[in-house]
Amino acid sequence: AQSVAQPEDQVNVAEGNPLTVKCTYSVSGNPYLFWYVQYPNRGLQFLLKYITGDNLVKGSYGFEAEFNKSQTSFHLKKPSALVSDSALYFCAVSPISGGYNKLIFGAGTRLAVHP
Amino acid sequence: DAGVIQSPRHEVTEMGQEVTLRCKPISGHDYLFWYRQTMMRGLELLIYFNNNVPIDDSGMPEDRFSAKMPNASFSTLKIQPSEPRDSAVYFCASRRDRPNTGELFFGEGSRLTVL
Numbered sequence: 001a002q003s004v005a006q007p008e009d010q011v012n013v014a015e016g017n018p019l020t021v022k023c024t025y026s027v028s029g030n031p032y033l034f035w036y037v038q039y040p041n042r043g044l045q046f047l048l049k050y051i052t053g054d055n056l057v058k059g060s061y062g063f064e065a066e067f068n069k070s071q072t073s074f075h076l077k078k079p080s081a082l083v084s085d086s087a088l089y090f091c092a093v094s095p096i097s098g099g100y101n102k103l104i105f106g107a108g109t110r111l112a113v114h115p
Numbered sequence: 116d117a118g119v120i121q122s123p124r125h126e127v128t129e130m131g132q133e134v135t136l137r138c139k140p141i142s143g144h145d146y147l148f149w150y151r152q153t154m155m156r157g158l159e160l161l162i163y164f165n166n167n168v169p170i171d172d173s174g175m176p177e178d179r180f181s182a183k184m185p186n187a188s189f190s191t192l193k194i195q196p197s198e199p200r201d202s203a204v205y206f207c208a209s210r211r212d213r214p215n216t217g218e219l220f221f222g223e224g225s226r227l228t229v230l
Contacts, residue, residue, distance in 0.1 A: 032217045043119070043206055043221030044158075051217065090158065094217055101146065102171065103219065105158040 002027045004093050006106035013081045014114050021076040021109045023091030032094040033074045034103070035065055039087050047089075050074060061085070081113045119222035121207050127228045133195040136225045138207030139188055145212035148219065149182055149192050152204045164190065165212070197229045 004025045013019045025031065032051050036044040048059025055067045065076045074091060091106040120139040128134055140147045148163040162172040167184045175182070179198070184190040194201055204226045208219040 034217065036221075041223075043208075043223045044219075045221070046218045049217055100215065100217055101163060101165075102160055103148075107157045 002093070002095055002104055004091050004104050004106035006089075006091055006109045008109050009107075010110045010112060012112045012114065015083050016080050019078050019081045019085070019111065019113070021089050021091075021111060022073070023075060023106060024071070024073045025091070025093045026072065027093050027095045027104070029096045031096065032100055033065075033067060034092040034094065035059065035063070035074075035076050036090045036092060036105075037087050038090065038108070044090060047076070081111075083113045083115055086111055086113045119207055119209055119220050121205075121222035121225050123225055124223065125226045125228075127230065128197055129230050130198055131196045132229075133193065134197045134201075134227060134229075136192040136205050136207075136227070138190045138192070138222060140190070140207070140209030141220055142188065143211060144209035144220070146210045147184060147190050148208040148210075149190070150206040150208065150221075152206060152224070153202075158206075161192070194227075197227075199229045202227055202229050 006023055034049045035047040037047050038044045047063050048057050048065055050057050050067045058064045063078050065074055067074050088108045088110050090108050092103045094100045094103050122137045146165050149161040151159050161174045162182045164184045182192045204224045206221050206224045208221045210219050
């Protein structure tokens with residue numbers, strides 16, 4: 001079965017420190033990969049995506065993600081965390097089997113950035 | 116653009132009542148998706164439309180759920196009769212077909228509570 005795993009329910013980091021939110025996936029073929037962020041009582045907002053090309057992709061608000069095909073991972077990173085980055089982060093994959101239309105989401109990782 | 120607009124934002128109803136959730140996608144977007152978010156099951160794709168035509172409704176939990184898209188600017192998700200286990204946040208999302216960047220634009224969600 002196709003799936004997305006976010007192994008950490010919560011990540012705690014001090015403001016100014018680097019952060020990493022982990023994501024691995026189990027999907028056949030070459031899926032599209034995404035990160036979305038959700039603030040309290042809001043919808044999901046697109047952060048970044050990987051379709052093809054350079055394994056390091058840059059997105060909104062200073063976030064970036066590294067695609068590793070051999071490890072089937074797509075970890076989200078930021079060099080210096082801000083308190084305002086505190087939110088729920090979702091990794092998602094869009095497999096070719098669904099015509100790239102069916103996004104499969106991970107369970108989400110809550111990021112808490114402390115002053 | 117106003118983004119994806121959903122109504123109502125909050126709905127509290129009693130078991131057995133009919134519930135209708137509404138969505139206005141971003142103008143010019145060809146695809147519309149309905150997702151459900153719960154603590155237990157995370158984000159689940161219920162159904163999606165392309166050019167107002169339902170393409171995949173395999174995620175619709177049972178016959179009590181139905182969705183329509185009578186035109187390019189309006190979609191409804193109906194639950195009849197509603198049950199307490201339907202309590203969740205329901206999100207509508209849309210995207211354009213060309214170019215297909217894969218990025219979804221989400222509404223702010225409709226929080227449904229069935230008593």
